[in-house]
Every structure is written in structure tokens, then in C-alpha cells.
Amino acid sequence: MRFRSxxxxxxxxxxxxxxxxxxxxxxxxxxxxxEVRADTLATPKKENLSPPLESLxxxxxxxxxxxxxxxxxxxxxxxxxxxxxxxxxxxxxxxxRKKTAIALISANREFMxxxxxxxxxxxxxxxxxxxxxxxIYPNPQYVANPVKGSIHNRGGAVDITLESLEGKVLDMGTDxxxxxxxxxxxxxxxxxxVLENRALLKGVMEKHGFWSVRTExxxxxxxxASRDPVANFTWACPTY
Numbered sequence: 001m002r003f004r005s006x007x008x009x010x011x012x013x014x015x016x017x018x019x020x021x022x023x024x025x026x027x028x029x030x031x032x033x034x035e036v037r038a039d040t041l042a043t044p045k046k047e048n049l050s051p052p053l054e055s056l057x058x059x060x061x062x063x064x065x066x067x068x069x070x071x072x073x074x075x076x077x078x079x080x081x082x083x084x085x086x087x088x089x090x091x092x093x094x095x096x097r098k099k100t101a102i103a104l105i106s107a108n109r110e111f112m113x114x115x116x117x118x119x120x121x122x123x124x125x126x127x128x129x130x131x132x133x134x135x136i137y138p139n140p141q142y143v144a145n146p147v148k149g150s151i152h153n154r155g156g157a158v159d160i161t162l163e164s165l166e167g168k169v170l171d172m173g174t175d176x177x178x179x180x181x182x183x184x185x186x187x188x189x190x191x192x193x194v195l196e197n198r199a200l201l202k203g204v205m206e207k208h209g210f211w212s213v214r215t216e217x218x219x220x221x222x223x224x225a226s227r228d229p230v231a232n233f234t235w236a237c238p239t240y
Contacts, residue, residue: 050062050063050066050067053067053098053101053102056098057098058097058098058099059097059098059099059155059228060097060098061095061096061097061098061155061231061233062095062096062097062098062101063093063094063095063235064094064095064096064101064104064120065093065094067101067105068105068108070105070108070109070112070117071094071104071108071117071118071119071120072117072119072120072163072167073092073094073119073120074119074120074121075089075092075093075094075120075121075122075123076121076176077089077122077125077129078090078091078092079092082176082177083137083142083177083179084133084136084137086132086136088129088132088133089129090234090237091235091237091238093123093235094120094123094124095123095124095155095235096123096124096155096156096158097124097155097156097222097225097228099156099222099225100155100158100222100225103208103210103222104118104158104208106208107204107205107207107208107210110204110207110208111162111204112165114200115164116162116163116164116165116170116200117162117163117164117165118160118161118162119160119161119163119169120158120159120160121160121161121176121218122152122158122159123152123158124152124153124155124231125150125153126153126231126232126233126234127146127149127153127230127231127232128232128234130143130144130146130149130150130152130153131146133146134146141179141215142177142179148230149230151221151222151225151226153230153231153232154225154226154228154229154230154231155225155228155231156221156222156224156225156226156228157219157220157221157222157225158219158220159176159177159216159218159219159220160201160205160218160220161176161201161218162197162200162201170197171191171193171197172194172197172198172201172218173190173191173194173198174217176218177218179215183215183216183217183218184214184215184217185198185212185214185215186214198217201217202217205220209222209223209224210222211223
């Protein structure tokens, strides 16, 4: 009987999946001015499964697409279609701090009630990317000095426009990252439709805790994010 029991134990041990699995450690890379711990990044444990947003700390970084399917994306810095004429992101993703994500989802809900939704040009930007941009275009009027970092590097700034629920982009008078007076909020020599579209975007965003930049109709900062630390984590790109 002892012999049979021993064989049975050996049989169980040899069956695939019966042995205890030891989880591997997830390693995070660090870079310049990295002040965000690996445990402040909300990473799905399984495909399409993310921690509930309300369970996370305010400063946790989250991928917006994991928490709302209602946004649209045109992430220009993952392409060469930007003022740098250079791709500076390895792949397109939109991350923000949790508190920024909550404010964006709330603002987008109001836009959708009016028949529109937010389209993103840029979201969180790693500080290493800020250095790349500064190297190409070292003009502090349009690119923040990476030594101090921008609110993009803190996960509290977004560059956005509006589109209809059918995907038609609203006319804002200029393209994204147009560096001229026509892009300024106080430039009023524009068609009434453009002024109305900008006013709609600005009014709803400010209602949900964001403030605008005078020279860029597309740029919005969450007021509560300005004191968050500069971060430099980079997201993993999909492999096919």
C-alpha cells in the first residue's frame, strides 16, 4: 500500500500543471529623473483586465484605453507627421495619471452628450522623449526644457481636439502644433464656427479642472497635476 501511494505521488508530480508555479519577478527599467516606482504603474495582470480605477492611487499611471473605449487617437509623435518631422515614440500609447484620467473621462462624457468626443494628439510623455525633442527643437516657447520637465512629463497634460461621434474632426482653425498667432486663444480673427469649436473645447475642459495655454488651443493641463514628479517610464510596444 505504501508502494502504491508513493507511485501515486510521483504520478501527480510528473503531470504538467500539478507542480507549484513560482511567479517570476517583473523588472522595471529606470532612466533619467525617474521618480515613479514600478508599483505606481497600473499594468493589466491578464489581457484586457486592469485594476479598478477607483482602487488606484491618484499618482498611478494608467493607459486610457483600458478604462474607456470612448476616446479617439491621433498620436502624432509616434509618426513623422509632427512639427519635428521625426518619430520620437517607439509606438503609440496614451497614458496619464489616474486623477487626469478621471477628469478626462468625465469631460469626455459631457462632450458625448453634445455629440462629440476627445481625440488625443499627445498624452504622458517620458522625460527621455522630452530630451529628444529639446535636442531637435531647443525653443522653450514651444518645447519645455527637459531639465525641469513639462506637465506632459508629469502625466497631467494632454494635447487634444474634438471630433463628432462619427469621426469627423472639428475645424479649430489650424492644425495641431501650429506655431503662429492663429493658434492663440486670444486670436479672434477667425470664422465663427472655429471660435465656437474652440470655446466648446475650452469651456468643458476648464469645467473639469483643466487650464489652457494661451498660445496653443490644443493643450490642456490638469491643475492638480502640476506638482507631481517628472517621470520617465516607457510603455512596452506590442510584438507581432
